[in-house]
Amino acid sequence: MNKLFAVIKKEYKTIVKKKSFIIMTILTPVLMAGMMVVPVLLMKVDRSDKKIAVADYAGGYTQALSAVPAEKSEKKKGGLDMDAMNEMPVTAGRISFQQVELAGRDAAALLREYEQKVLKKEIDGLLLIPADVKSQRQVSYYSTSISDFTTLKFIESTLRTAISKQLLLEKQIDPSVVDEATREISMETFKVKKEGTTKSDSGMDYMMSIFMIIILFMILINYGQMIMRGVLEEKTSRISELLISSARSTHIFYGKLLGIGLAGLTQVALWILLAALLVSRFSGMVDAAILSFLTPEIAFYFVIFFILGFFIYAIPYAFIGAAVNTDQEAQQFASVLSVLIIVPYILGISALQNPNSTLTLVASLFPLFTPILMFMRITTAVPPLWQILASIGLCVLTIWGLAWLGAKIFRVGMLMYGKKPSLGEMLRWVRYK
Amino acid sequence: MSEWALSLHDLVKDFDGKRAVDHISFAVKRGEILGLLGPNGAGKTTTIRMVMDIIAPDAGRVEILGEGLSDKVKDRIGFLPEERGLYRKLKVMDTLLFFGELKGMKAAAVRERGRRLLQQFQLAGYEERKVEELSKGMAQKLQFITTILHDPELLILDEPFSGLDPLNIELIQGIILERKRAGTTIIYSTHLMEYAEKTVDSLVMIDQGRKVLDGTLATVKAEYGQKFIRLQYEGDARFVAGLPYVRSCRDSGREMEIELEDLTKREQLLRDLLGKVTINGFQLSEPSLQNIFIRKVQEGAGA
Ligand SMILES: Nc1ncnc2c1ncn2[C@@H]1O[C@H](COP(=O)(O)OP(=O)(O)O)[C@@H](O)[C@H]1O
Ligand SMILES: [Mg+2]
Numbered sequence: 001m002n003k004l005f006a007v008i009k010k011e012y013k014t015i016v017k018k019k020s021f022i023i024m025t026i027l028t029p030v031l032m033a034g035m036m037v038v039p040v041l042l043m044k045v046d047r048s049d050k051k052i053a054v055a056d057y058a059g060g061y062t063q064a065l066s067a068v069p070a071e072k073s074e075k076k077k078g079g080l081d082m083d084a085m086n087e088m089p090v091t092a093g094r095i096s097f098q099q100v101e102l103a104g105r106d107a108a109a110l111l112r113e114y115e116q117k118v119l120k121k122e123i124d125g126l127l128l129i130p131a132d133v134k135s136q137r138q139v140s141y142y143s144t145s146i147s148d149f150t151t152l153k154f155i156e157s158t159l160r161t162a163i164s165k166q167l168l169l170e171k172q173i174d175p176s177v178v179d180e181a182t183r184e185i186s187m188e189t190f191k192v193k194k195e196g197t198t199k200s201d202s203g204m205d206y207m208m209s210i211f212m213i214i215i216l217f218m219i220l221i222n223y224g225q226m227i228m229r230g231v232l233e234e235k236t237s238r239i240s241e242l243l244i245s246s247a248r249s250t251h252i253f254y255g256k257l258l259g260i261g262l263a264g265l266t267q268v269a270l271w272i273l274l275a276a277l278l279v280s281r282f283s284g285m286v287d288a289a290i291l292s293f294l295t296p297e298i299a300f301y302f303v304i305f306f307i308l309g310f311f312i313y314a315i316p317y318a319f320i321g322a323a324v325n326t327d328q329e330a331q332q333f334a335s336v337l338s339v340l341i342i343v344p345y346i347l348g349i350s351a352l353q354n355p356n357s358t359l360t361l362v363a364s365l366f367p368l369f370t371p372i373l374m375f376m377r378i379t380t381a382v383p384p385l386w387q388i389l390a391s392i393g394l395c396v397l398t399i400w401g402l403a404w405l406g407a408k409i410f411r412v413g414m415l416m417y418g419k420k421p422s423l424g425e426m427l428r429w430v431r432y433k
Numbered sequence: 434m435s436e437w438a439l440s441l442h443d444l445v446k447d448f449d450g451k452r453a454v455d456h457i458s459f460a461v462k463r464g465e466i467l468g469l470l471g472p473n474g475a476g477k478t479t480t481i482r483m484v485m486d487i488i489a490p491d492a493g494r495v496e497i498l499g500e501g502l503s504d505k506v507k508d509r510i511g512f513l514p515e516e517r518g519l520y521r522k523l524k525v526m527d528t529l530l531f532f533g534e535l536k537g538m539k540a541a542a543v544r545e546r547g548r549r550l551l552q553q554f555q556l557a558g559y560e561e562r563k564v565e566e567l568s569k570g571m572a573q574k575l576q577f578i579t580t581i582l583h584d585p586e587l588l589i590l591d592e593p594f595s596g597l598d599p600l601n602i603e604l605i606q607g608i609i610l611e612r613k614r615a616g617t618t619i620i621y622s623t624h625l626m627e628y629a630e631k632t633v634d635s636l637v638m639i640d641q642g643r644k645v646l647d648g649t650l651a652t653v654k655a656e657y658g659q660k661f662i663r664l665q666y667e668g669d670a671r672f673v674a675g676l677p678y679v680r681s682c683r684d685s686g687r688e689m690e691i692e693l694e695d696l697t698k699r700e701q702l703l704r705d706l707l708g709k710v711t712i713n714g715f716q717l718s719e720p721s722l723q724n725i726f727i728r729k730v731q732e733g734a735g736a
Pocket of ligand 1: 448449452453470472473474475476477478479480
């Protein structure tokens with residue numbers, strides 16, 4: 001037993017003392033915070049006041065556009081991605097629309113003149129409203145940046161409303177009825193959880209899920225490869241002979257797994273701590289959706305599925321390290337294994353849209369996929385407890401089998417230099433205690 | 434407690450149909466130094482690997498310190514593998530701590546004994562250096578320290594002198610003798626027979642996987658009798674090999690080891706040499722292990 005602890009201690013200390021460990025431990029939460037704050041900042045920049053020239057050949061639409069306070073209507077369009085950040089207390093920029101003096105010029109002539117203005121940034125864009133807009137429903141917008149969806153959406157919906165109003169008014173309908181008929185609607189999204197329904201933003205949840213899974217995915221690969229390289233180093237430097245002649249191969253193998261696993265757990269624990277610290281310190285600045293996402297429950301499952309995933313992937317990585325003879329060979333096999341880890345990740349993307357489908361359920365119970373898929377499901381729509389427990393049970397069984405086989409293969413592979421062992425020899429080795 | 438520290442019974446190992454170790458048996462007395470001698474590829478390392486349980490024998494059995502190779506017994510053995518290797522990124526003291534604890538030592542004991550040994554091997558002050566920062570010779574010495582750190586009862590050293598400069602060879606030889614005086618049983622393999630001559634109590638010679646000779650140094654030498662003349666000379670002495678009463682001779686240019694049919698012919702030899710070469714030295718001598726080995730292999734091939 002003391003030998004097992006000696007190996008655990010050495011492996012743990014070796015990793016925890018590495019510069020890369022310390023850097024990753026600190027940098028990851030900072031990056032994470034950065035990734036949440038940067039889109040907000042970008043939006044702030046993007047929200048500077050905008051000046052849009054309107055060449056209104058139809059007439060009357062400039063007033064319609066100017067009549068609606070831009071920032072108010074923007075807020076109502078709850079979509080995916082960036083919009084999720086709208087709930088941050090950001091002062092939205094205003095859009096001012098300026099009527100262009102047409103003075104009898106046609107659209108082509110006007111465009112030539114205003115293209116220059118757009119390029120010189122005198123104005124942010126030119127909106128061309130042709131005379132037949134009512135029937136054709138076609139306007140054109142010229143700008144250096146046409147990816148500003150909020151502005152585009154705003155123009156689009158305001159024009160549609162204005163046209164609808166006009167059409168209704170022409171039909172002699174009571175203006176108050178027209179107002180009522182064309183009033184915008186806003187949608188709020190709610191997430192149904194066992195602990196109670198909370199107001200949530202599906203976009204934010206989606207981002208956070210992807211985010212946590214990327215982290216899980218990265219550390220699983222990272223720690224797996226660390227084991228692989230460690231085993232290969234011992235093999236190529238022949239330290240393996242010293243180890244095997246000093247302790248049982250099972251103690252060396254399990255000690256290595258546990259030592260490196262504990263180092264990984266330390267890192268995860270530090271991340272959770274740092275995240276908790278950051279969130280509590282800057283809670284005012286953080287989106288309510290993030291706060292409602294980062295529950296102790298999620299942290300707990302993150303730890304559980306990190307541990308399960310670590311063993312499920314680390315043991316095959318250790319196989320590779322013990323079976324091959326060079327770094328290149330190791331990398332080749334490792335990339336095959338990485339694909340196996342990517343599969344649940346890709347399945348997971350569909351799982352996010354469809355967390356309760358049969359495919360998702362079955363795949364998340366498959367032990368090789370469980371750590372990533374089941375965790376992904378938990379972050380989106382909490383599955384029934386029996387499913388979680390069943391998946392954990394299956395993982396534990398798989399790990400038990402892998403560990404048994406792993407110790408045998410480790411013993412054989414570590415001392416096989418240069419050539420591939422024959423099957424008969426392998427069998428003799430596996431039986432050898 | 435049996436008088437044998439280690440005994441091998443009919444060990445056999447094949448690699449891809451080629452026999453690397455062919456029914457090797459021998460035993461090592463407690464407290465003595467045994468040399469496992471033979472040219473490169475003779476099967477020394479394979480034999481030692483089977484003793485250390487690194488590879489399984491195809492047949493035969495090993496008894497070590499009175500039992501099989503259990504965890505407890507492993508703690509009482511110090512092993513220096515032929516291919517040296519340490520963790521490159523680990524610091525010197527951490528290396529000692531790891532291997533010491535792996536042998537069941539307490540950390541404090543490792544520190545204390547480790548410091549003393551580092552001192553003895555002129556590595557004091559390197560405790561916090563990484564192994565990769567050491568020169569090759571230093572790393573070899575560190576490896577040797579990890580082998581003897583836990584004060585083992587039995588030392589098994591595979592080619593302990595290879596890759597070392599003369600000063601360090603002397604250092605290691607000194608340590609081997611010091612260990613022996615402290616009661617440690619020592620087995621070492623080498624293909625350099627001159628080194629063995631100076632330190633071993635008994636020896637086992639193997640060639641192509643087979644044992645060709647074993648016994649104490651004294652009996653082995655006695656068996657070959659005092660039929661050797663060591664001649665130091667200048668000039669051309671090639672004619673000596675053709676003399677009818679000379680059985681064999683090994684010429685190293687200025688020194689020649691001459692085996693006579695029988696010792697009474699030595700005056701005849703002296704007469705034949707006079708006037709043809711300048712004689713700087715002429716004395717009766719024991720045969721060298723090298724010579725005994727060559728004779729033994731030739732006999733085996735002839736039989
Ligand atoms: N792992 C191995 N696979 C195949 N052949 C081997 C292996 N190890 C040793 N041999 C062969 O066994 C013979 C004995 O080698 P070895 O025990 O290393 O000799 P020595 O240590 O006396 O120089 C050699 O012919 C060598 O090529
Ligand atoms: Mg050898």
